[in-house]
Amino acid sequence: MTFPDLTPDLKAAMPELRGRLTANQSLAELTWFRVGGPAQILFTPADENDLAYFLARLPTELPVHVVGVGSNLIVRDGGLPGVVVRLAPRGFGETSTQDVVVTAGAAALDKRVAETAASANLAGLEFFFGIPGTIGGALRMNAGANGAETKDVLIEASGISRDGRKHVFTNAEMKFVYRNSGVDPSIIFTSARFQGKPASVEAIRARMNEVQAHREAAQPIREKTGGSTFKNPPGNSAWKLVDAAGCRGLRVGGAQVSEMHCNFLINTGEATAADIETLGETVRTRVKENSGIELQWEIKRIGILA
Known part of the structure; x- marks a missing residue:
């Protein structure tokens, strides 16, 4: 299926847009299943401000979907009308630590967040090492593995609403339940802060190795x-x-x-x-x-x- 190309109109309405708009972009190559049709428009924002600018000026009748690394996703064969937002590591993939807090962009791989915590001798985030997704997906679905979940370590998450406004959600405001969050589905998460706890690097690495070994043996x-x-x-x-x-x-x-x-x-x-x-x-x-x-x-x- 080929959708009408709306990119010229969107670019004209958003002269200060810095991100990339692509019409009829195949999504099969962006998912682990390697199946599915195209996105009518694929938007890769340059950064959080660029995403906010885009959403604030996007016609309200156009549906918006968010795709990460596509590790837990089926895109149907007819594709997606409207806009698919894909946050790229360049603008949303940074990770860092300060004291016992780990900060990560929504496009950061869960595995990288575990590595960042380990490098700072911070325990509690080892379970992320066994989840093949991004932090954005982890926030949306309360991702978990090996007896731990995102809700156990999240301090707060930042995101942008459909009208382009920025929001910060505490752990309680995320309304986490098993494999889901109660936050408005239209919110696009952009970053998060997680609580670590000091531990020896040997203990942390041993736990990460256990997580990886279990995944390789069972999945x-x-x-x-x-x-x-x-x-x-x-x-x-x-x-x-x-x-x-x-x-x-x-x-x-x-x-x-x-x-x-x-x-x-x-x-x-x-x-x-x-x-x-x-x-x-x-x-x-x-x-x-x-x-x-x-x-x-x-x-x-x-x-x-x-």
Whole structure:
């Protein structure tokens, strides 16, 4: 699908814009699944002020989506009408420490934040080492691993609303729940501050090695995948429910339930976004029939059908 090119009109209405606007940019290459259609407009802001300027002048009827490294995302084959904002490491990827506080831009990789904390002998953020996303995504979905979550270490997060205004949210104002935040979905997070605690570098590195070893042993990290597909129901594990329903290795087109960890879906090479989403829905149906439990998607699905 090809969308009408709106970039000339937007550039004319925003003469001081410094970021990059691209029409009909393929999003498949920006996601771990390597599937999906184009963004009508892809906007890569130069920095926080540039993003605020853009949003304040963007026509309100144009929908806005945010994409990070695409590690927990299905972009549907028809693509995304409106604007996709992608924060680049150059403008939003810095990390730093001061005393026991770690500051990170929303485009910083979770793994880099863990490394930054470790370099300053600060513990508590090792779990980020096992999450293959960015801080922006971690804030939006309260990302967690190995028994810890973003809510456990966040001091405050900064973001920009659809009208271009800047906001700061305390941990309580983030309204964190399991794999989600209660902050208005239109807020685009730009940075965050995290609480560390002094510890020996040996203890911190040992914990990070444990996190990495667990991930490599239990997850298909070298496949075209999207991370954990379904949220764990209260008191249960999604993968156990999927396995009990006989879905390990199940295929739809080029999509397959991982044999290694059956809460992961894989693009075996030629899958479409529709294959992957259909496989996920098939798994949900079989689990419901087998256990009576309705699994909820953890992977974000955006866009329109082809």
